[in-house]
Amino acid sequence: MARIGVFICHCGENISATVDCEKVAKVASEFPGVAVSVDYKYMCSDPGQNLVKEAIIEHKLTGVVVSACSPRMHEPTFRNACAEAGLNPFLCEMANIREHCSWVHEKGDATTQKAIDIVRTLVEKVKRNEALAPIYVPISKTAVVIGGGVAGIQAALDIADAGHKVVMVEREPSIGGHMSQLSETFPTLDCSQCILTPRMVDVARHPNITLYTYAEIESVDGSIGNFNVKIRLKSKSLDEKVCTGCGACIQKCPVKKIPSEFEQGLGMRTAIYVPFPQAVPNKPVIDRKNCTYYIKGKCKVCEIVCPTKAIRFDQEDSFVEVQAGALLLATGFDVLKTSAFPEYGYGKYKDVIDGLQFERLASASGPTKGEIRRPSDGQIPKKIVFIACAGSRDPAKGREYCSKICCMYTAKHAMLYKHKVHEGTPYIFYMDIRATGKMYEEFVRRAIEEDEVKYIRGRVSQVYEKNGKLIVRGVDTLLMGQPVEIEADMVVLATAGIANQGSEELAQKLHVSYDKHKFFSEAHPKLKPVETNTAGIFLAGACQSTKDIPETVAAASGAAAKVVGLFSNDMLKRDPLIAIVKKSPPPVYSSCTGCFMCIQVCPYQAIDKEEIKDRNGNIIKTISHINPGLCQGCGTCVAFCKSKSIDILGYNHDQVYAEVSALLNE
Amino acid sequence: METNNNNSFEPKVVAFVCNWCTYAGADLTGTSRIKYAPNVKIIRFPCTGRIDYMLLMKAFANGADGIIVSGCHPNDCHYTSGNFHARRRWMIFRNLCDFIGMDMNRVVFSWVSAAEGAKWAEIVNTTVDTIRQLGPATSFQKLIKNSVFEEVGNE
Amino acid sequence: MNNIQQKTKELLESGACTLIIGYEKGTGGKARPVFVRKAEHAAKLIFDESCDQNIAGYLYRQEIKNESKKAIVANNHTLKSIVELASENQIHEGDFMVLAFTAEGEIIELKSFEEIEKHVATLYHGLNDEDKATMQKIEAMTMEERWGFWENEFSKCIKCYACRASCPMCYCPTCTVEINQPQWIPVPSHTLGNLEWHVMRAMHLAGRCITCGQCAKSCPLDLPIHLLTYKVALDSEQYFDSVAGTSVCANNVLATFKTEDHENFIR
Ligand SMILES: Cc1cc2nc3c(=O)[nH]c(=O)nc-3n(C[C@H](O)[C@H](O)[C@H](O)COP(=O)(O)OP(=O)(O)OC[C@H]3O[C@@H](n4cnc5c(N)ncnc54)[C@H](O)[C@@H]3O)c2cc1C
């Protein structure tokens, strides 16, 4: 038999001014199952709470309804009070007769009656409440950071410095990401490598960080606190422990004409290579697609010249498995290639390049040693046209978003050019100039005022080659759409930032959601910018949307803080108000039909399959199963499941059904 | 027995709301002391995604004259997409109910955020006004009466 | 027609199949489902317009599930149901053979779900003229008239659940009508409870009803309850582009959403 205690609060006069609290208490005392019903001036005060506690003991209450303010205000207070008196805190409910009643209605019978109805509803609910205990999930305090660009580097160092283990997985032979390719960076024009390289070295040296380069995520299972991450270490054809990184092999490799990825195709590399001189780790890998030995079966020059005998031609991919409490995605972005633009020559004009290629031309360690020389003939261009928003903000091309970084790096490019080629003229075609960061507007002003960059507002409709020049045709919308034609020596497209290749596949492996452009989605656009929808998986940097370095680093530290926060406890404590798939005795086992449509419904990928087996291990039935570590308790699956096989603790079918009937039936 | 005398008729309205937006919005109506009709009583759910259409049927079967269903605006759902799932369900459910001749003016769907205390009051008041005009849900009341008779008769 | 007898005979004789689920001549010019296990009984099997019953539901019956070599003679409704059941994980590729017919009446074997999907794509998906007309008639009624119409129909329902039993999509081992905590659907049959039952049934078939009309055909009282699930099916298609029984990997209409879904009814 239920023994419910009802406690009506006057809240000073906040409630009693319009609600007849004594009457509510009196009527409630006659509800079936109510053992005690009292009213009091301030229920949340110490004496008020004591009233509740004493009643729990004296009347051996099985449930409590505190009829007062909003549960959003004092539910924790009264649940704690109940717990102190030995009643499970989840057997306490609040009836909101202040915000939802006394404050919004005039004094009168209708208001008092409404308060009575609310109390009756909650009494019927609490009769059906169950004692619940918080869920504890043990946490493996290792974080796997996927991607070793500046985002991954920052996050890994922050987490490692806080004393936790980090495993970094980078698919290229070196960490560094796009930032290592940049020449100088806006808005300060400091050298990108100079600020990044020391941090790359820190990662390699940090006692808490294990670095796997040339590696990729093979599979992930488990959930927050306990992910099991399988990592594929692609064969480098090299024993890294033996290699000293002397580079003799690279010197002697006969295949020298492979377009370098790092140089964006503007420089060449060998088949055994390190991507760039400051690479971390600074040990080569063999690119099997281009190595003569793997193609023709003979060569092995590198093996012969290697003083430490580190080359391993027969090495295979290997795997490591890591138990991780959290995953951090930092896989960055890419840029659209010039070949995506028919109007600008489909990439067939050598002197139409993208922004990253320009970075390499402007870089002191790049293929031209930092001199701006055009790719076709090595001449110094006298006129350069930069085209902003190439592919961005263009619904017709399927990318309505602003890539956010191009306005700034285009201004930077024009400035760098002007600093290097004093007599040259840089033009920028733009739609709007978006310079919203700290010191950004000043930076653009400097480009216009000090470096005399010619900004032309308008779109470029066409670029074509004529007599060794690139003819750029556009309009100047500030001059009433007057056509403009420029004979340029070189054209730089600020092509749209796009999701990195492989991001969709990775998202699917990790069960995180992504947007239609394949950037990973944050859990909440405002309040959870570095979390994903999957508990325990966090986001940092340009893999979420293109970002500049300051923003990337801020996000990385934010995500790291979330990981460190998670790791600050040995156990993860979670509210038990989650969904469960109901079981029943054999031979039915569960009314779940195994339609698995609920799997699609859950916003948190919390639902998977469970096999019910007999004693001999034969599968009798496969039904849904809800992972208590992942379920956030929205209840969407509960209302969806047609066989009503899922229920949710705290808002179960029986409770809400009883509430509806109680509310309407006096 | 209720009559169609609209002066004495007090509509019974049940509101099914989510915890994070509309429940909080209704709290704000309270803290802002905006007054509204006392005919509407709220039942709290974690998310609009949890609101079962069968509960709406149950409300009518228990004598409700009107229903409000309300939650977070699109893209604001605490659970990111519960409200999107709910919206589809409502669409199908609403059209089905309309098809069997239920008066869908009695069921109000709305998005009320935690900041829209005034909107909540407005939704409640207009709903109560509409239902006052429509009168009691007699079509259901007739069925309820008959069902009680049947169930007692069967025993 | 000998076509089918010939084919199934071969299948049974060669041992490729041990059970054929098909149709035989029934009473009153109607066909009825039949199980044929012996080659000499293959002559019983027929396939013509009278074979309009949707028999996909047999495929997941426990006693039949265990038979390893079975074939089903599938009319268009049955084919769509097979696709829908497959998308709901109730039946599995390779567990049975499917014998279907081309528009010319040629018998064909559909070897995979993909082939069934392709075949289904060539079929007509709309309602028949009679149902179309009734739908239009009801939609043209005033609200009060519609209520009157359905109140009258629901008042007749005796909750025999023949409609549920005949629908291949109603496969739940414990139907919600059998749940008593809480009692979602009242046990006795009265108009109110019957209305709740039929609204629930229609909602449960959202995105799943393949508009075969079997439910209404099975009703001993001839209630046009198929129109309720049709209504839901038509709306699913109109608003959410979802047609049941056309794709094995499609998501259920109510299990997915688009951010830009219709919402002009929400304030
Ligand atoms: C032309 C150009 C100029 C720029 N100039 C500036 C500037 O001057 N100032 C400024 O602030 N910002 C600038 N930026 C922006 C800057 O490059 C980015 O903010 C920064 O690189 C983002 O860092 P990230 O770590 O998020 O991504 P990335 O730098 O893209 O790093 C991602 C890393 O993850 C690795 N990875 C990817 N997928 C996987 C996978 N599946 N598994 C394992 N590893 C993976 C990649 O190999 C890479 O190492 C510029 C960008 C461009 C395109």
Ligand code: SF4
């Ligand atoms: S819990 Fe419900 S929706 Fe999920 S698989 Fe089982 S029957 Fe289907």
Ligand code: SF4
């Ligand atoms: S309650 Fe919500 S989060 Fe939990 S399993 Fe169901 S749909 Fe997923």
Ligand code: SF4
């Ligand atoms: S078959 Fe007819 S009478 Fe039987 S439950 Fe269905 S609608 Fe009612």
Ligand code: SF4
């Ligand atoms: S028409 Fe009736 S029997 Fe056929 S699928 Fe739809 S609900 Fe089931």
